[in-house]
Amino acid sequence: MELEDGISVEKCDLTSSLTGIVSASYSLGAICALPFIPAFNDRFGRRWSICFGSLVSVLGAIVQGASVHGEYFQWYAQ
Numbered sequence: 001m002e003l004e005d006g007i008s009v010e011k012c013d014l015t016s017s018l019t020g021i022v023s024a025s026y027s028l029g030a031i032c033a034l035p036f037i038p039a040f041n042d043r044f045g046r047r048w049s050i051c052f053g054s055l056v057s058v059l060g061a062i063v064q065g066a067s068v069h070g071e072y073f074q075w076y077a078q
Helices: 017-065
Strands: none
Touching: none
8 A cells, every 4th residue: 555645554464363462472471581580680689680671671662663564573473
């Protein structure tokens, strides 16, 4: 599809199950990391644990912001 300004727009056709996985990935990551958090906190302390968690969240936001079309998510389905 092409808009008036000459900008092309791609339609992303994600399945409902893939959309659910993408939406739940933050929570799934938190659940998977849960067994390792106490050991990480004991070793590095509270401040560095919070810094690491914040860094992971910022990197995830950058990846989300940089994904301009659905091909970033379609590798799950292949």
